[in-house]
Amino acid sequence: MTAPKTLYDKIWDAHLAHEAEDGTCLLYIDRHLVHEVTSPQAFEGLRMAGRTVHAPDKTIAVPDHNVPTTLDRVNGISNPESRIQVEALDKNAKDFGINYYPVDDVRQGIVHIVGPEQGWTLPGMTVVCGDSHTATHGAFGALAHGIGTSEVEHVLATQTLIQKKSKNMKVEITGKLRPGVTAKDITLAVIGETGTAGGTGYVIEYCGEAIRDLSMEGRMTVCNMAIEGGARAGLIAPDEKTFEYVKGRPHAPKGAQWEAALAWWKTLYTDEGAHFDKVLTIRGEDIAPVVTWGTSPEDVLPISGTVPAPEDFTGGKVEAAKRSLEYMGLTPGMPLTDIKIDTVFIGSCTNGRIEDLRAAAAILKGKKIKDGMRAMVVPGSGLVRAQAEEEGLAQIFIDAGFEWRLAGCSMCLAMNPDQLQPGERCAATSNRNFEGRQGRGGRTHLLSPAMAAAAAITGHLTDVREVM
Amino acid sequence: MDKFEKLTGVAAPLPLINVDTDMLIPKQFLKTIKRTGLGVNLFDEMRYDDDRNEIPDFVLNKPAYRNAEILVSGDNFGCGSSREHAPWALLDFGIRCVIATSFADIFYNNCFKNGILPIALPQEQVDILMKDAEKGENARMTVDLDAQTITTSDGEVFTFDVDPFRRHCLMNGLDDIGLTLEKAAAIESFEATMQTQRPWV
Numbered sequence: 001m002t003a004p005k006t007l008y009d010k011i012w013d014a015h016l017a018h019e020a021e022d023g024t025c026l027l028y029i030d031r032h033l034v035h036e037v038t039s040p041q042a043f044e045g046l047r048m049a050g051r052t053v054h055a056p057d058k059t060i061a062v063p064d065h066n067v068p069t070t071l072d073r074v075n076g077i078s079n080p081e082s083r084i085q086v087e088a089l090d091k092n093a094k095d096f097g098i099n100y101y102p103v104d105d106v107r108q109g110i111v112h113i114v115g116p117e118q119g120w121t122l123p124g125m126t127v128v129c130g131d132s133h134t135a136t137h138g139a140f141g142a143l144a145h146g147i148g149t150s151e152v153e154h155v156l157a158t159q160t161l162i163q164k165k166s167k168n169m170k171v172e173i174t175g176k177l178r179p180g181v182t183a184k185d186i187t188l189a190v191i192g193e194t195g196t197a198g199g200t201g202y203v204i205e206y207c208g209e210a211i212r213d214l215s216m217e218g219r220m221t222v223c224n225m226a227i228e229g230g231a232r233a234g235l236i237a238p239d240e241k242t243f244e245y246v247k248g249r250p251h252a253p254k255g256a257q258w259e260a261a262l263a264w265w266k267t268l269y270t271d272e273g274a275h276f277d278k279v280l281t282i283r284g285e286d287i288a289p290v291v292t293w294g295t296s297p298e299d300v301l302p303i304s305g306t307v308p309a310p311e312d313f314t315g316g317k318v319e320a321a322k323r324s325l326e327y328m329g330l331t332p333g334m335p336l337t338d339i340k341i342d343t344v345f346i347g348s349c350t351n352g353r354i355e356d357l358r359a360a361a362a363i364l365k366g367k368k369i370k371d372g373m374r375a376m377v378v379p380g381s382g383l384v385r386a387q388a389e390e391e392g393l394a395q396i397f398i399d400a401g402f403e404w405r406l407a408g409c410s411m412c413l414a415m416n417p418d419q420l421q422p423g424e425r426c427a428a429t430s431n432r433n434f435e436g437r438q439g440r441g442g443r444t445h446l447l448s449p450a451m452a453a454a455a456a457i458t459g460h461l462t463d464v465r466e467v468m
Numbered sequence: 469m470d471k472f473e474k475l476t477g478v479a480a481p482l483p484l485i486n487v488d489t490d491m492l493i494p495k496q497f498l499k500t501i502k503r504t505g506l507g508v509n510l511f512d513e514m515r516y517d518d519d520r521n522e523i524p525d526f527v528l529n530k531p532a533y534r535n536a537e538i539l540v541s542g543d544n545f546g547c548g549s550s551r552e553h554a555p556w557a558l559l560d561f562g563i564r565c566v567i568a569t570s571f572a573d574i575f576y577n578n579c580f581k582n583g584i585l586p587i588a589l590p591q592e593q594v595d596i597l598m599k600d601a602e603k604g605e606n607a608r609m610t611v612d613l614d615a616q617t618i619t620t621s622d623g624e625v626f627t628f629d630v631d632p633f634r635r636h637c638l639m640n641g642l643d644d645i646g647l648t649l650e651k652a653a654a655i656e657s658f659e660a661t662m663q664t665q666r667p668w669v
Contacts, residue, residue: 017651017654017655017658018651018654018655018658020633022632022633024633026648026651026654026655028655028658028659028662030669037498037499037551038550038551038552040501041501041502041503041552044501049645051645054655058669065498066499079499081499081500082499084499084501085499085501088501122668122669124666125669130550130552131549131550132548132549132550132574145574146550146574147550147574147577148550148551148552148555148574148577148578148581149503149552149578150552150578150581150582150644151577151578151581153645154644154645154648157645157648157649158645158648158649158652158655159655159659160648160655162633162644162648164631196486196544196547197486197543197544197547197570197572200544200570200571200572200573201573227574230544230547230572230573232573253668257667257668258668260667260668261666261668264666296486296488315485316483316484316485316542316543317485319483319484319485320484320485320486323484413490413495413549414495415495415496415498415499422518432488432490432548432549434488434490434491434548435490435491435513436490436491436494436513437490437495440494440513440518
């Protein structure tokens, strides 16, 4: 009888290709996702050393960060640096024979949306990408995390990573969520509890009834922001919903292999009595729709709250809060619902999936956005866009006054033309509210797609439950 | 990668928590396909105003710290995006060592791949080093990776922990990929086993 294992322990053990005497491990990587920003130097390194890609069939590339999301992108990317970066990925994909979804392919989109959509991401896999939001794939019970460019090169050359095992952390969300509360509110509420470094050194397994009740899209939203809590990865044990989502996707196993895969996937859960080094439990019914007020994802408050004062904090957070308030142009004591918004961004690898668009459209149906509001919806992939058009969601957005865009990372990190101007204030469904993240001097409030839609209508941060 | 053995240099104080990689190197500089040349844009939005003039108050613009080789900062340094452009920018500026109370995971890894030594120390010790750094260019700290010590300008000595494998690679300037390729047989044997056990992968 072996000791009880966590889900993370099981996936780790199943991928250990080598362990040195000092405990340094080589972890085998099943899927390597690649985008244009963090890979050119890695491919250049391979070429300079005369190396090849070890497993091109396990390597998948798609341009997403730099690509414009306006309809005129068929005419090419006008920013020369962006264009060069995307062209470099085109060339590297071709030269090294890796799977590729170019800008003009309908399947193109944000790498963390394309991977699951195409069935590349499967339960029990190890998945890496030169992008911190790789944690998204943990929703399938895959061990997925971001890596730097040197590690991208290492995985390209060896299909392994040098790793030390992380500790196990359990985040349990018990019971049911209240109406108007979504996966985004769960993940933000967790970061509000742990802080942005609370997960450092850990792999988080999310569990509990409220997590099980989430769709695969919602689970991806939760795992996506595990990195914002500092965790190496976030995981959710696969179940029937997972298998249902995966089945029939282009790169999912078929026939006898499906049966074999399913048999193994069903063993992927944390054993009774397995040890967690840290546990956080939150009651689902205690989670409210939340927004961020500051410049760190841990600056989370229920929408019914007020802007805090620096003296509400201790230690280094006092100065940090002072700096955040100044940057955000907010006064302590002000109700969060008094914060006026001029821009709304719905999209990103956090909230750019079909369910997110459905949630926002449900609020917007038959309504108009506030006069002067700039609002855009950027579907996470070409296929999400197509599905939303088929379901009539696109028309709801357009009728409400939103711009209906092509797929890409867009305003989440503003490496493309979608940016905030200094002083502009955005309700964003993305994942980071850092200074300058959405454009120099731009101010970001993170929230759920339904909350973003509500703010678009009223022109200020709004409790979505009041417009439902 | 350049070796890191012992470094004596000016330490710049940056008493902020949650210094994220967007702060270290904003997104507009990630469009490069090279690893070099990013030092001029390190902390770009804190260092320059809208007209690209230096902001005199920012620590790295002060005469005493323009040649800093060590940075002392607060909790959760390097959080956020995985961009290795952050350590590339630090290195290109000339910073080879960052001392903080804690580091974000991916940034911490990325440092070692680029010859930068990140050192995590308890708050009380970082407070003392921060004070030492505030003394300016005449106060030089020494970081000795072999001995795993930091010596302040006053001669006070702190010891630090570092993973032995990473220390070995850093002290010898070793290329990870070369080391891993020495284990190619283990990787191939793992792949052969997986081909039978999990052929769908």
